[in-house]
Amino acid sequence: MSVQHEEDVHHAADLEHGAEEGFNAGEVIIEHVSNSPLDHPILHLPHIAGIDFSVTKHVMMLWLVAAFLFLVVTMTIRRHLSQDKPIPSGFMNALEWLVQSIRDSIVLPNVGTKLVNTWTPLVLTLFLFILVCNAIGLVPIFEVLGLIDRFVLGNGHEAESLINSFLHGGTTATANYNVTAALATITFFAIIVAGTMAHGFVTHWKNLVPSGLAWPIYILLIPIEVMGMFVKPFALTMRLAANMTGGHIAILSILSLVFIFNQVFESAALGMGVGFTVALPLAVGISALEIIVVMVQAYVFTLLTSVFIGMAINVHH
Amino acid sequence: MDNPLVQPDPGLFIWTILTFLVLVWALGKFAWRPLLAALEERQRTIQKSLDDAKQAQLELKRLQEQSAEIMATARSEAQDIVAKSRASAETVREDVKRKARAEAEALVSNARQQIQQETTQALQEVRREAVDLSLAVASKLIKKNLTKEDNDNLIQESINQISTSQN
Numbered sequence: 001m002s003v004q005h006e007e008d009v010h011h012a013a014d015l016e017h018g019a020e021e022g023f024n025a026g027e028v029i030i031e032h033v034s035n036s037p038l039d040h041p042i043l044h045l046p047h048i049a050g051i052d053f054s055v056t057k058h059v060m061m062l063w064l065v066a067a068f069l070f071l072v073v074t075m076t077i078r079r080h081l082s083q084d085k086p087i088p089s090g091f092m093n094a095l096e097w098l099v100q101s102i103r104d105s106i107v108l109p110n111v112g113t114k115l116v117n118t119w120t121p122l123v124l125t126l127f128l129f130i131l132v133c134n135a136i137g138l139v140p141i142f143e144v145l146g147l148i149d150r151f152v153l154g155n156g157h158e159a160e161s162l163i164n165s166f167l168h169g170g171t172t173a174t175a176n177y178n179v180t181a182a183l184a185t186i187t188f189f190a191i192i193v194a195g196t197m198a199h200g201f202v203t204h205w206k207n208l209v210p211s212g213l214a215w216p217i218y219i220l221l222i223p224i225e226v227m228g229m230f231v232k233p234f235a236l237t238m239r240l241a242a243n244m245t246g247g248h249i250a251i252l253s254i255l256s257l258v259f260i261f262n263q264v265f266e267s268a269a270l271g272m273g274v275g276f277t278v279a280l281p282l283a284v285g286i287s288a289l290e291i292i293v294v295m296v297q298a299y300v301f302t303l304l305t306s307v308f309i310g311m312a313i314n315v316h317h
Numbered sequence: 318m319d320n321p322l323v324q325p326d327p328g329l330f331i332w333t334i335l336t337f338l339v340l341v342w343a344l345g346k347f348a349w350r351p352l353l354a355a356l357e358e359r360q361r362t363i364q365k366s367l368d369d370a371k372q373a374q375l376e377l378k379r380l381q382e383q384s385a386e387i388m389a390t391a392r393s394e395a396q397d398i399v400a401k402s403r404a405s406a407e408t409v410r411e412d413v414k415r416k417a418r419a420e421a422e423a424l425v426s427n428a429r430q431q432i433q434q435e436t437t438q439a440l441q442e443v444r445r446e447a448v449d450l451s452l453a454v455a456s457k458l459i460k461k462n463l464t465k466e467d468n469d470n471l472i473q474e475s476i477n478q479i480s481t482s483q484n
Contacts, residue, residue, distance in 0.1 A: 033322065035321065052327075053328045055332075056329060059332045059336075066339070073344060077348045077352045081352070081355055086362070099349075099353070099356070117350075121344065122341055122345075129337060176329065178325065178327075179329060179333045181330060182330045182334045182337070183333065186334065186337055245322065
């Protein structure tokens with residue numbers, strides 16, 4: 001259903017590009033995956049210390065996801081807790097299952113029973129935040145709004161409406177390296193905080209390398225471990241952003257076949273034929289695959305975060 | 318760095334961290350911590366209920382054993398009482414029997430003595446009657462008054478005769 005919508009929307013959006021200056025698949029795809037341009041933000045905010053704090057599409061997506069998550073999760077949990085009955089019902093069932101599986105199969109085995117309740121809230125929030133950020137990229141909310149705006153309400157392409165400003169850029173905030181780098185930075189500091197809380201500040205840094213080795217080994221080991229400290233969040237950053245970007249690029253490339261055929265053979269019928277026989281089934285298949293990737297990547301990010309936090313708490317050398 | 322896919326955007330970076338930290342704080346305070354506490358509380362309640370049930374089962378088993386024990390004691394005591402009362406009844410009966418027999422024996426021997434006495438008396442009377450009768454008969458037969466001496470001799474002789482004949 002949603003895939004069908006996405007399809008239609010991309011057709012509409014891409015047709016216009018094609019009409020203007022000839023179809024450039026690469027440019028179109030990148031525009032649909034990357035953030036909205038900083039010089040055309042949704043909301044202009046002042047520079048602070050040389051940093052542009054303007055609200056771009058990805059910032060807005062982060063806020064939407066955060067607000068959505070906070071409302072849904074908090075309302076569900078508080079309604080359940082206020083009823084004072086032990087058995088959950090409705091959506092609370094799913095939420096409780098999620099909370100318990102993350103607590104018992106992700107956090108508990110890594111962090112241990114003593115600190116499990118300290119770190120479960122962070123890991124839970126990380127998982128749900130990444131999951132919803134990933135998943136919302138598969139739902140063409142703004143494209144549908146744009147279609148309605150243009151074809152139902154009849155506003156022009158150049159109109160400086162709010163909806164038009166929402167149309168630039170991809171909806172998947174986690175496909176942006178800046179976002180995933182920020183999330184990995186959270187993990188980076190969570191590891192340090194976890195180690196410091198468990199062993200004290202100095203001992204945490206001493207725990208980076210095993211004690212009682214000959215000094216030449218330390219010359220080798222300390223740089224490696226310090227590098228490892230930064231490589232872990234870097235890997236998290238790259239894995240999540242690349243996976244999110246990759247899937248969307250694949251879907252968009254396949255959909256571009258419609259316009260490429262249209263342009264090369266100068267036949268709208270051929271373009272539509274390729275669209276319905278090749279591009280649509282393939283895009284549906286990849287979208288189905290994307291659903292799995294969305295969940296797996298959220299899971300991997302949180303699992304690795306738990307593992308790293310656990311390694312700082314239970315030091316094995 | 319023309320490609321927007323790899324464009325550094327420190328604003329977005331900082332916004333992400335801020336958004337996420339606020340979300341962690343808010344969800345932690347209003348959702349996760351209350352829920353985790355409730356889950357743990359429920360886990361404790363269930364564990365306690367199970368323990369209580371087990372305890373109750375053990376208690377029930379203990380009580381059943383105790384009641385069985387009490388029943389067994391009561392049964393053996395009842396048997397004891399029955400046996401004892403049977404024994405005492407037996408002794409009472411034996412006692413009564415013995416007394417009755419003794420009384421009966423006493424009665425019988427009394428009667429026997431009395432009979433003996435009466436018999437002796439009767440015999441003496443018969444003997445005296447017999448003497449008187451013989452005297453009368455004799456005097457009639459002889460029709461002669463004998464002397465006192467003859468008379469006494471005759472009487473004595475008759476008595477002796479009777480005694481010997483009786484023997």
